[in-house]
Amino acid sequence: MLSSLIQQKQHGHRPDIVFDVGYVRNNGTPTTESVCAFFRDLGLQIKETVYEDMSEIQFRGLVRNRQLAGCDTEWILFADTDMVYDRDFFDDLGVKLEGELKDERRLISARRISLDKAFCKDYFNREDARAYPCFVGGTASLCSQWPIFQNSRNVGAGYFQLVNVPYVKEKFGGVYVDPLKNKDWSWEKMQKANSDRQFRRMIGGVKRIETKPQYHLNHERDNEEGRHLTVQR
Secondary structure: OOOHOOOOOOOOOOOEEEEOOOOOOOOOOOOHHHHHHHHOOOOOOEEEEEEEOOHHOOHHHHHHHHHOOOOOOEEEEEEOOOOOEEHHHHHHHHHHHHHOOOOOOOOOEEEEEEEEEHHHHHHHHOOOOOOOOOOOHHHHHHHHHOOOEEEEEOOOOOEEEEHHHHHHHHOOOOOOOOOOOOOOOOOOHHEOOHHHHHHHHHHOOEEEOOOOEEEEOOOHHHHHHHOOOOOOO
């Protein structure tokens, strides 16, 4: 994902991208801190929303509440970190935000190309010998050659939820979900981000748009394995 952000073409319309990642301190192999430091040195603007333990971060709506509160950009894109973007993705999106979407106040969503599950799992478990963190050149071109699982317009996963920040702060108090009514499941219940649906209803529905390709890298999942997984996160 971060490699594809760095490779975005600039034709004058690309938004000024700030990447805000929520994570638990000193966790993962490699740690998220080391990944952030590596890509920050390559020029990516990165904010870190850091947690001391897993107690809160397992509820995605609560994490997004905190990220919204600290957001000072005009638009915020809530996205999963298993996404890879076409090189013209954000330039094309910038044109839309300056034009046809400038007054849109609903949640904006777009389709994704979800790549073949078995292929992705095998690639990351067996074939990819790179030591991470590292820069992956031609990221979107690489993904465009992989077999496809499905072309999906589903917004349920919350992988592309784009909203106007000033509107959310003025109209809804700047929250993604009421923390007292958050319906997210914990990891003990195999984790499910029901707050995404709550947010879409709160903001008044969904505006679907067409974008340049965004690729979803499939991976091992809790509900398929029957336990909480961290190996491919």
